[in-house]
Amino acid sequence: SKDWNGIDHVLLRNPQGASARISLHGGQVISWKNDQGEELLFTSSKAIFKPPKAMRGGVPICFPQFGNAGSLEQHGFARNKLWAVDDDPPPLPPNDSVGKSLVDLLLKPSEEDLKFWPHSFEYRLRVSLAASGNLILISRVRNINGKPFSFSFAYHTYLSVSDISEVRIEGLETLDYLDNLHQRERFTEQGDALTFETEVDRIYLNSPNAIAVLDHERKRTYVIRKEGLPDIVVWNPWEKKSKSMVDFGDEEYKQMVCVDGAVIEKPITLKPGEEWTGRLEISAVPSSFCSEN
Ligand code: BG6
Numbered sequence: 311s312k313d314w315n316g317i318d319h320v321l322l323r324n325p326q327g328a329s330a331r332i333s334l335h336g337g338q339v340i341s342w343k344n345d346q347g348e349e350l351l352f353t354s355s356k357a358i359f360k361p362p363k364a365m366r367g368g369v370p371i372c373f374p375q376f377g378n379a380g381s382l383e384q385h386g387f388a389r390n391k392l393w394a395v396d397d398d399p400p401p402l403p404p405n406d407s408v409g410k411s412l413v414d415l416l417l418k419p420s421e422e423d424l425k426f427w428p429h430s431f432e433y434r435l436r437v438s439l440a441a442s443g444n445l446i447l448i449s450r451v452r453n454i455n456g457k458p459f460s461f462s463f464a465y466h467t468y469l470s471v472s473d474i475s476e477v478r479i480e481g482l483e484t485l486d487y488l489d490n491l492h493q494r495e496r497f498t499e500q501g502d503a504l505t506f507e508t509e510v511d512r513i514y515l516n517s518p519n520a521i522a523v524l525d526h527e528r529k530r531t532y533v534i535r536k537e538g539l540p541d542i543v544v545w546n547p548w549e550k551k552s553k554s555m556v557d558f559g560d561e562e563y564k565q566m567v568c569v570d571g572a573v574i575e576k577p578i579t580l581k582p583g584e585e586w587t588g589r590l591e592i593s594a595v596p597s598s599f600c601s602e603n
Contacts, residue, residue: 317359320395320437322411328443333368335361336389337415337435340368342445342592350445350532350594352468352566354558364389366557367468367566369447371435374427374461376543376574377490381426385466388433393417402436402448410446412438429459431580444593453580460579464543464572465590467534472527474546474564479504481521482542488513488575490545506567509548513574517542523569529597532569538588539571 318334324345331341342350353367364370364385373388383390399414417433424430436448447465471477480503488494490511499514503524521542523532534542545568547555552563571590578586 317361320413322413322437322439324411324439324441324443326441326443328439330437330439330445332413332415332437333365334393334395334415336364336370336391337393337417338364338368338370338389339437339445339447340365342368344443344594350470350592352470352562354562356557356559356562358557361392362390363557366555369468370466371449372462372464372466372570372572373433373449373451374429374431374459374463376462376464376572385464386461387423387426388417389466391417391420391423393435396434399436402450410438410440412436429453429457430455431459440591442593444591446592447590449588450585451578451580452585453582456582458579458581460577462572462574462577463539463588464541464570464574465539465588466543466568466570467590467592468566468568469523469532471523471525471565471567474506474567476525476527477506477567478524478526479521479544479567479569480524481518482514482544485514485517487515504544506546506548509551510544510546512544513572514542514544515575516540521569523567524597526597531595531597533593533595534569534571535591535593536571536589538586539573539590540576541572541574543568543570543572543574545570 320332322330327345329343357365370389372385375382375386378384393415396414415435432452434450438446520535
């Protein structure tokens with residue numbers, strides 16, 4: 311762990327040369343590179359790396375809430391907190407530590423957090439880099455309270471793409487979604503892969519365990535595999551909203567898309583002593599099917 315822009319961070323590397331950088335501020339993955347040294351996650355050129363806000367890019371953790379309902383801050387407090395490194399991480403099933411470069415970060419609520427959200431929990435976030443270069447995030451949230459509590463969650467993953475108008479997402483066809491641009495009204499996706507020509511801010515429900523984000527221009531496909539994360543958020547702010555965000559360039563919406571493994575529609579409820587696990591694995595592979603024209 312080193313000091314970087316005043317914030318401690320952890321750098322993971324695999325023997326092939328892939329890397330991931332994790333900030334203790336927010337437990338946020340802020341970089342993920344393949345063995346060619348290519349950055350796979352988007353970070354805004356206007357991102358602010360200074361606490362207390364999460365920086366615009368990488369993978370902010372949305373917990374214990376996705377969105378801005380109730381008294382909690384937008385997307386919950388976890389992304390704005392300082393996490394601790396567990397120097398002696400336990401072996402966790404199933405073989406999650408085998409052959410991987412990894413770090414375990416821990417978050418427990420402060421007195422201040424308990425005022426807004428009076429539930430004691432222990433959150434263990436394991437970030438690892440597989441031999442393949444895949445980025446793996448495993449969240450374990452345990453109720454150490456005397457009473458049950460509920461939460462929603464998202465790995466708010468900013469993928470780097472070359473041009474949003476060349477991107478399509480496969481695996482969401484025919485699913486129901488809640489549209490954040492229409493007070494979370496419920497719609498049904500039609501038959502085709504999702505493409506982008508305007509602002510998109512949706513929560514796809516009961517999605518398959520694997521979906522693909524195809525960047526035609528860069529000939530790269532991101533495959534997102536997930537467990538314990540039934541929903542998928544898809545977000546691109548497009549032109550107008552981009553201009554309203556101080557930490558985001560006016561044209562940067564072209565170079566990113568957020569595709570989040572999430573639990574939103576049906577929040578998780580944990581009884582005292584119970585634990586929830588949400589696992590996300592992302593791979594970035596050359597698209598094999600791309601035609602030359
Ligand atoms: C999205 C939400 O997932 O996150 C959007 O659905 C929101 O409504 C976006 O604008 C970014 O949120 P924030 O708090 O990081 O600016």
